[in-house]
C-alpha cells in the first residue's frame with residue numbers, strides 16, 4: 001500500500017524550473033555560451049554548482065575559472081533566481097497539485113518535499129504551502145544530490161515510512177533516477193520518452209490521479 005508520497009518542488013509543485021532556466025540563460029548569455037532549453041533538461045534536479053559545470057561544458061572553447069570565480073557565478077545566478085521568484089504567490093501552484101495533496105491528506109497518506117534547492121523553504125512559503133506537507137527536507141543537509149537517492153531516502157526516514165511504501169513525483173531525469181535508486185515507485189511529469197525508468201509518466205500535474213497511481217502501484221508490488 002502507498003503510505004507516503006514524496007514530491008520534488010521545482011517543476012512539480014510550481015513552475016520554478018522555468019525561473020531556474022531563465023537565470024542560467026542570463027549567465028550563459030553573459031559568457032557567450034550557447035545554452036538551449038533542450039540542454040537545460042540536463043540541469044533539472046541538479047545542484048547549483050553542478051548545474052554551472054554543465055553550463056560551462058557547453059562553451060565552444062573550454063574556459064577555466066578559479067573556485068572563487070565559480071562561486072561568484074553560482075552566486076550571481078542565485079541572486080537572479082531569487083529576484084525572479086520574489087513575485088510567487090499561491091496562484092502559482094501548478095494545476096491539480098492542491099487537489100491531489102488534499103486527496104492524500106483525506107486518505108491519511110503522508111507527504112514530503114524532497115528538493116535539491118536551498119531556496120525550497122522560501123518558495124514553499126510564498127506558495128503558502130509550508131504547513132501543507134508533513135516534511136520539507138533541508139537541501140543544505142543533503143550530501144549527495146540527485147541522481148543519488150539520499151534526499152528521497154531521507155524524506156522517507158523522516159516520515160517513518162519504508163521506501164517500498166513510497167511514491168516519488170519528479171519532473172527531472174536525475175530525480176526519477178534518484179527515486180528508483182531509493183527503491184520507490186516513480187511518477188514522472190513530462191514527455192514519456194524522457195523517462196524510461198519511471199513507473200508512470202504523466203504529461204502534466206493536472207493528470208495526477210490517486211486511483212490511477214494506486215492501481216499501478218499495487219500491480220507492480
Ligand code: BG6
Pocket residue numbers: 009010017020043044045046047048051078115116117118119120172
Ligand atoms: C532543483 C532544480 O530543484 O534545485 C535545479 O531543479 C536547481 O534546477 C537545484 O539547480 C538547486 O537549487 P538552488 O535554489 O539551491 O540553486
Ligand code: MG
Pocket residue numbers: 008009010011012017044045170171172175
Ligand atoms: Mg524538478
